[in-house]
Amino acid sequence: MSCFTYDAADESATATLGALLAELLPNGGTVALCGTLGAGKTRLVQAIAEAAGVDRRDVVSPSFVLIQEYQGRRPVYHLDAYRLRDEDEFLELGPDEYFDGDGITLVEWADRVENCLPKQRLEIQIEVTGPQSRRFRVTAVGARYAAVVEACQKRL
């Protein structure tokens, strides 16, 4: 399995990771984000979206809206499974439309809807290691993402 760990000392280091992911993720790419409340899932989405040309202030946790679409240089779809009852409720949102689309799809609380995710995806587990620091564990699930992980690791 292709994976690496990235220790971000502060938010700007998180932004660096986000910018790199925005550059390396293929069209139609999916990122599954996991980590506790306040870990930094939305913050990483902001960084990716901003690097894709979206105004970062437009990116807020879609906990109530469940899905937000941002139009940058390419579309960014932001999904949040936190408030969903179960996987069926997630499927009712029609997530495949996003997964099969041309943009990048970013799913917060992805572990709650694991069975509904594309078989190939990038998984990012975020751990709080200090007030400003976070540990990102980035894993390629499926061969398509191995190259993304390798390129990302090389450039950090």
Ligand SMILES: Nc1ncnc2c1ncn2[C@@H]1O[C@H](COP(=O)(O)OP(=O)(O)OP(=O)(O)O)[C@@H](O)[C@H]1O
């Ligand atoms: N290095 C860092 N990377 C990301 N966020 C950081 C970092 N240091 C501090 N923070 C802060 O941690 C918080 C992360 O909040 P964020 O909303 O991104 O978490 P979340 O994982 O999306 O939580 P939720 O499960 O509630 O959606 C923000 O207030 C952010 O400013």
Ligand SMILES: [Mg+2]
């Ligand atoms: Mg969030």
